Amino acid sequence: AQRVTQPEKLLSVFKGAPVELKCNYSYSGSPELFWYVQYSRQRLQLLLRHISRESIKGFTADLNKGETSFHLKKPFAQEEDSAMYYCAASGNTGKLIFGQGTTLQVKP
Amino acid sequence: DTAVSQTPKYLVTQMGNDKSIKCEQNLGHDTMYWYKQDSKKFLKIMFSYNNKELIINETVPNRFSPKSPDKAHLNLHINSLELGDSAVYFCASSGGTGTSGYTGELFFGEGSRLTVL
Numbered sequence: 001a002q003r004v005t006q007p008e009k010l011l012s013v014f015k016g017a018p019v020e021l022k023c024n025y026s027y028s029g030s031p032e033l034f035w036y037v038q039y040s041r042q043r044l045q046l047l048l049r050h051i052s053r054e055s056i057k058g059f060t061a062d063l064n065k066g067e068t069s070f071h072l073k074k075p076f077a078q079e080e081d082s083a084m085y086y087c088a089a090s091g092n093t094g095k096l097i098f099g100q101g102t103t104l105q106v107k108p
Numbered sequence: 109d110t111a112v113s114q115t116p117k118y119l120v121t122q123m124g125n126d127k128s129i130k131c132e133q134n135l136g137h138d139t140m141y142w143y144k145q146d147s148k149k150f151l152k153i154m155f156s157y158n159n160k161e162l163i164i165n166e167t168v169p170n171r172f173s174p175k176s177p178d179k180a181h182l183n184l185h186i187n188s189l190e191l192g193d194s195a196v197y198f199c200a201s202s203g204g205t206g207t208s209g210y211t212g213e214l215f216f217g218e219g220s221r222l223t224v225l
Binding site for chain 2: 032034043044045046049065084086088090093094095096097098100101
């Protein structure tokens with residue numbers, strides 16, 4: 001079955017500390033992987049996708065096919081990074097499946 | 109300019125009632141979706157339409173019926189509301205579907221919070 005798992009409901013770090021939000025997937029074929037973010041009182045929006053291999057707002061994510069993981073990382077967390085983060089996977093049917101979400105709390 | 113807009117934002121109703129949530133997008137996208145976010149913030153796809161045609165229909169009770177009068181609109185009608193239907197319903201749209209221009213980037217509305225008493 002297609003599944004995206006984010007094991008942590010809440011991740012709390014201090015400003016300036018490194019951040020890693022974990023994501024594992026179970027998907028047939030070669031899915032595309034994404035991270036979406038929802039800041040307080042804002043819409044859910046795309047943060048980054050694995051095929052772009054880009055860094056957005058200091059965040060990067062590497063697809064590890066051997067471990068079926070797509071963890072989101074940032075070397076130095078900022079208070080404005082506090083938000084809900086969703087990992088998502090999509091096959092070629094256009095169905096985007098989300099993980100359970102992780103709330104990132106960056107304390108001053 | 110609001111890209112994906114949903115109405116109403118909040119809806120409080122009694123069990124057994126019938127209600128509708130409307131969604132409109134002005135992005136010119138071909139595909140629209142309904143997602144349900146439960147109390148644990150879990151987002152689950154319900155339906156997807158491409159150019160007014162139903163392409164994704166997850167295991168959702170028959171009481172939920174989507175309707176797409178044109179590719180810019182996707183409404184969700186819910187009959188005989190139950191307590192378990194309380195959730196935030198998100199509409200989204202994307203350009204293309206499947207292998208035809210699909211990028212995986214969905215544009216979401218602000219959500220409609222439904223509370224069933």
